[in-house]
Amino acid sequence: MLSRVFCASTIGVDARLIEVEVNMSGGVPKYFLVGLPDRAVSESKDRIDAALKNAGAHFPRGKITVNLAPADLPKEGSAFDLPIAVSLLAVSGQIETDKLGKSLILGELALDGKLRPVKGVLPMTVEARNRGLEYVLVPEKNGAEAAVVDGIRVIAFEDLQQVMEWLHDESILDPIRIDLKSLFHHNGEAEILDFEDVRGQENVKRALEVAAAGGHNVIMVGPPGSGKTMMARRIPTILPPLTLDEALETTKIHSVAGLVEPGRSLVTNRPFRSPHHTVSDVALVGGGSIPMPGEISMAHNGVLFLDELPEFKRSALEVMRQPLEDVSVSISRARMSVNYPSRIMLVASMNPSPTGDWYDPSDEHGSTNIQMQRYLSKISGPLLDRIDLHIDVDKVGFDELSAKSKGESSADIRKRVIEAREIQDRRFMGISGVYCNAQMNTKLARKICKIDEAGETMLKKAMNSLGLSARAFDRILKVSRTIADLDSCESILSNHIAEAIQYRSLDREGWLG
Numbered sequence: 001m002l003s004r005v006f007c008a009s010t011i012g013v014d015a016r017l018i019e020v021e022v023n024m025s026g027g028v029p030k031y032f033l034v035g036l037p038d039r040a041v042s043e044s045k046d047r048i049d050a051a052l053k054n055a056g057a058h059f060p061r062g063k064i065t066v067n068l069a070p071a072d073l074p075k076e077g078s079a080f081d082l083p084i085a086v087s088l089l090a091v092s093g094q095i096e097t098d099k100l101g102k103s104l105i106l107g108e109l110a111l112d113g114k115l116r117p118v119k120g121v122l123p124m125t126v127e128a129r130n131r132g133l134e135y136v137l138v139p140e141k142n143g144a145e146a147a148v149v150d151g152i153r154v155i156a157f158e159d160l161q162q163v164m165e166w167l168h169d170e171s172i173l174d175p176i177r178i179d180l181k182s183l184f185h186h187n188g189e190a191e192i193l194d195f196e197d198v199r200g201q202e203n204v205k206r207a208l209e210v211a212a213a214g215g216h217n218v219i220m221v222g223p224p225g226s227g228k229t230m231m232a233r234r235i236p237t238i239l240p241p242l243t244l245d246e247a248l249e250t251t252k253i254h255s256v257a258g259l260v261e262p263g264r265s266l267v268t269n270r271p272f273r274s275p276h277h278t279v280s281d282v283a284l285v286g287g288g289s290i291p292m293p294g295e296i297s298m299a300h301n302g303v304l305f306l307d308e309l310p311e312f313k314r315s316a317l318e319v320m321r322q323p324l325e326d327v328s329v330s331i332s333r334a335r336m337s338v339n340y341p342s343r344i345m346l347v348a349s350m351n352p353s354p355t356g357d358w359y360d361p362s363d364e365h366g367s368t369n370i371q372m373q374r375y376l377s378k379i380s381g382p383l384l385d386r387i388d389l390h391i392d393v394d395k396v397g398f399d400e401l402s403a404k405s406k407g408e409s410s411a412d413i414r415k416r417v418i419e420a421r422e423i424q425d426r427r428f429m430g431i432s433g434v435y436c437n438a439q440m441n442t443k444l445a446r447k448i449c450k451i452d453e454a455g456e457t458m459l460k461k462a463m464n465s466l467g468l469s470a471r472a473f474d475r476i477l478k479v480s481r482t483i484a485d486l487d488s489c490e491s492i493l494s495n496h497i498a499e500a501i502q503y504r505s506l507d508r509e510g511w512l513g
Contacts, residue, residue, distance in 0.1 A: 001025075003090035005100045006133065007068075007083040008124035009075055012291070012338035013252040015120065015127040017104075018075065021067040022087040029061045035068030038076040038290075047109045048085045055113040055160040060092035074336075076290050079118040082107030082137070085160060086167075097167040103135040104128035106142070113160040115139035119258040122251055125149045137163060141262035145255060147176040148248070148265050180244065183268050193234045196409040200400035201227055207391045207503060209413050212238045213420035214482030215436035216475075217324065217346040217386060219309065221505065222393025224356045228349040232305045235347060236270045237410035239303075240418050246301045249341060253300055257293050271302030277311035284316050285323060286340055291331040296323050297340035309348040310378040317383055320346075324386045327439065343439075346387065350379075385471040388438065388479050389503040420485040437482045442474055449477035455497040462501045476500045 007018045031045055049059045066084055068075050083105040089095045106124060108116040121142040128136055129152040136154045138146050143156025153175040157163045166173050195205060204220065208231060211218040220228045242250065250267045254260050260267070275284060275295045286294030296304055306312060323329045323342040330339050352358045353367040354375045367375070384390075421436065427448065428434045440448065451459065463473060477492075480500035484492045 001091050001093075003087045003100070005083045005087045005090070006104050006128070007080055007106060008104060008120075008127055009073065009077070009079075010120035010123055010256050011073075011336065012340055013123055013249075013256060013293075015123040016073065017127055017131055018073070018080075019067075019069040020080065020083045020087050021069060022084070022091045023065045023067075024060055024091045025063045027063045030063050032065045033068075034065065035071045036074045037068060037080070038074065040078050041068070041075050041080050044078070044081045044084055044109075047081055047111060048088065050111040051081075051109040051113040051160050052085060052088070054111065055164065057089060057094050057160075057164065058092075060088055060094075064088070064091075074290060077119060078108035078116070079106045079120070079124075081109040082115065082139075082160070082163070085109060086163065089164065095164055095167050099135060099167060099170070102133055103137055104133050105137045107137070107139045107157070109160060115157055115159055115163075117141040117262050120256045121145050122148070122248075122255040122260075125152065125154065126252075128152060137166075143176045144178060144263055144265040145251070145260055147178040148180060148251075178265050180266075183266050184241065184244075184247075193237055194410045195231075195234050195238065195413060196406040198227060198231055198234070198407050199403060200396040200407075201231065201393065202407075204231060204391055204393050205408070205413070207389055208235060209238065209417060210479065210482055210486065210499075210503075211235075211345065211347075211389050212413075213417045213486055214388075214424075214478065215345055215438040216388035216479060216482065217348075217438070218389040218391060219348040219350065219384075219387045219506070220391045220393045221350055221352050223351060223358065223395055226393045226395045228393055229305075229307055232303075232307070232347045232349060233272065233274075234410060235303050235345070236272050238413040238417050239270050239345070240414070240421050242268060242270055242301060250301045253293050253297055253340065257298060259298065271299050272305065273299040273302070274305040274307060277306075277308055279312070279316060281313070281316045281319050285319050285329050285331075285342075287331055289333070291333060291336070291338045291340075293340045294329070296320060296342045296344060297329055299344045300341045301343060302345070304344045304346050306346070306348040309350045310375055312378075314378055314380070317378075318380065321383055321386060327433075343435075345438075348387065381469075384506055385469055385475070388475045390506040391503065392505050416486060419488070420482065423485045423488070437478045437485070440478055445474050445477050445481075449481045449492060451477070451480070451492045451497060452494065454494040455480075455492060458494055458497050459501070462504075466504065468504065472504060476504065479503060 002023045005020050007020050008015045009018050052059050108118050117139045122145050125136050125146040126149055136146050140156045140158050147154040155173055247266045254267055273295050284294050285296050327343040328339050329342050354371055355367050424436050480492050480496040483496040483499050
């Protein structure tokens, strides 16, 4: 006898349908599991055996072969427990239903028959809909995540016994329905952090507003206690809200990585990832024998914050160069090659010297010139070229800290950022892969970022005096375009160029003092 059900496996942020075929014949009882299963899949027999008994069923006796097709695709994870169990029930005649050929089945089994949540449910559900399946059967805690996909009926179960009952009579459970609009309503989480808590630092807040408006990468340089981390953590509160498409993209990545909280449907707030400086190359950009997303991909459509940038391993920072330029990470292995999106806003911070204070060659107790060169050499020039705004952050004085008046709120800054992004949306309408000024390629930047004669003269002097690279030249053009958008100005004026140039402090000769 032969039975067949459908499961799925993730490849990058997408999924591929897997056929779980079970054949049973007479003879000495044996169990064979084939189709490149990993350790977790291979160990499923004992979980399934105990779960079937506790659900009032039994593990069939005989020569049983379970094939996971296509056989040349590696299978990993615990989502195969439930489809194998259901196929065993079907092949042994313990359930009879015509729904198996129309259903995607996912779930990990506990020994008592309860269903535990699994990773990657959202991309798997999208694949099931695209392949014309009618039902998706998932653990209860994955139900809300799967239900955001239109055009397919999602049924969530507590245990294996409930699955068996539903296969006999589908009227016992209704499909889950999600109101997507309600998910994007303001939930108060963003109110915990607000720029109005930041005292002083008006020039830094202005620079971060420019960065948010154009999606630009930014680095803040200043002594400890000047508020760099405090302001970085508030950047998501001034970014535009996620669109539905962005939320789906982001949730796919978090789903594959197992970061979606049980019972949650979508990631509706922009991600903020802040890895420790001891992070490995693979943890930062992704990888592994079965490639998984790294921090740079989990920050997709959000902010990746690298605190104390020179403390990170240079090799880890260098592998970021290609993802920052291409807004995607390509991971190649012998058996497969996957791409993870990495459209992020990189925010970094660093002290101006190893001692934490600004470099002063006349200070005998401060850092020496050699120590400074060694400290700064941890950050390569090509990486700095990919950072659009370099911001000096000074310590805040007593008068500013003790002021009773609050600073400008995140909500007010966000309004201006959204208005600037709307200008960019109209500008890039019909241009694939470009959503903000920072994502313009060189050809597009030269076409759109037209400057007048005064601005061209100013930029020429800056290029000659600062020794800027061609990439830095393009960055200045893009930043000046964003500043003009914030001013609702169609043309880039000389004052916009001047402000953009001042945000290249690490390019200046004599920055060491």
